[in-house]
Amino acid sequence: MKILIIEDEASLGRDMVKYLTNEKFRCEWVSNYVAAMEKVGNYNYDCIVLDLMLPGGDGLEILDALKKLQKQDGVIIISAKNSIENKVAGLKLGADDYLSKPFHLAELSARIESIVRRKQFDSQNLIIQNELTIDLRSKTVEVNKNQVILTKKEFDLLLFFVGNKGRVLSKSAMAEHLSGDYSDMFDNHDFIYAHVKNLKKKLKDAGYGDYIKTMYGSGYKWQQ
């Protein structure tokens, strides 16, 4: 799958490429408006990560161009402007999601997963991981056809893990995923530990392998 990252800050652009690239995703990165327009005009992407403040033009115009070209690319806006107006304008112009800077790369990855999934499985919103089946529409989880009852937060965390397979997730990133933008009002995110413990136990009890690994001192990792 192809992802285009449009970001003028080179270092951040390269970090995103490095974090997102894996066996599933291939990433391309451009740093200015002209190059971005060229890429968008010539190729199709599964998801475009778009920074609104670009040298040479406004990111919103790229969105506008995509719409005029009737492209189906998923778009996630990342902006330092952090304003509701931008968010509304972006979503109106057809963006699928909005993430304000600064963000955790894990959050970006999970959101891209989610957009790509929505674009792919229009009829059947199922994620299948070995013996695990996640139904995104009814928000239910089954292990070997046995239903596992999860709380909303456990379900959200499970999706977060699935969207960041093989990567170490910090408690801070997980707290931000659950409590949103306001999680940085708190210094202590130890409640994550309780949620992960419950999630692990429920999956294990249903007969799923112990894929969630505790990385001592740093966080957790989904490893298959």
Add this chain to the structure above:
Amino acid sequence: MATMTRLLNKPLKAFGFYALIILLTSIPVYVLVVDYIWLTELDESNWLTLQHTKEKLQSREFTEADILKINQIWGELQPGVSIVKSDHKIPEDSIYEAMRPNEFDPYDSEDRFRGLKSQLKINGYLYEITIETNVEESNETLLAVAIVTISFFIILILGFILLNRNISLKSWRPFYQTLNSLKSFDLSKDQHLKLPHSDIEEFKELNKSLLNLVEKNVAAYERQKSFTENASHELQTPIALLKSKLDLLLQERGLTPQINELLSGIHAPLSRLSRINKNLVVLAKVENNQIGEPEYLKVTDQINSSFALFEDYIIAKNHSIEQKFENILNVHANPFLLETLLTNFLSNAIRHTPNGGNIKVQLKNRTLIFSNSGRNELIHKHMFERFSPTSKNQITSGLGLAIIKEIANKYGWKVAYQFENGFHIFSIEF
């Protein structure tokens, strides 16, 4: 506190006092002058009458019996004049004053009379002639003068007051207009100070200096605002980079638990940095009026969603929550700002309440009250200002209360703090 006097009442008092002293001293002076004029005039009149009478008496040959008869007629017709035989000679004319009852004026106990005595020879006999005229007593003069003077004093003071008001209204009007403009000037809202035109040089200069001063202040305030805005925007990129680098670093293989511990220790200060910066961005936006349209919002809905958002933190700290909403309240505000305001109140309460404490949220009429248990009263002074320390042992962004205040100010809401029975009580009146 000393009582305050309006500028224009000060000279009025002084003028009034001065006028009173002058008029009071004028009373005895007037009395003396009037009395002197009275007496001089009367003496002259008596003397004229005497000369006239003497001449007439000497120009005709009156017998002794005639004189007796004349004196008798005079006594009946004009009691002030008399002519009687005298047995000793007096050297010259003499003036005298006498007090005696006046038969025509029964209400007045005694009257003052001014007399002139003289001698003349008729038929070889020495006669004494007396002429008397009634004079006003000096205490009566005093009373009359005093009444007139005091009446004039009252008229004078009334005149002063009227004139003062008139002057105050006309000449001082630009001054009071300037004063009012200054009072209503708000650096965070107004760009210019509007001052009235004045013909008076002092006011003109005053206005000029004020305009100059305000202009400089506005410029300084603008610089400060744009500095905050620019600084916070410039900081967003490095913070975003730190965050992404840290995420990448965590993925590296071969990290020892010690390194991991260090790395996760970076998250907390980074979060704080990020929060401070987000708060500065919000403050800059509110200050610059760069926020969207207001909507009608239900306050309780927003409180409930904030509680849902922070549920994990409340459980983790084992706080007990009490909610009491007595009515429904809709406010007209921007959703993002209302959310920011309420989440700030709530996150403050959650963070600063010791583990296992109580948090109460009450809505009564238009007032929302957040109370949370705490040990020591916070430092009131400047508590709603940026980066002001409210207590010694806290790690905060230092901007939460400033944001609350700024948003409240924008919509004209009132925020207050008090400490009562071991509870910090923050209230906001919408």
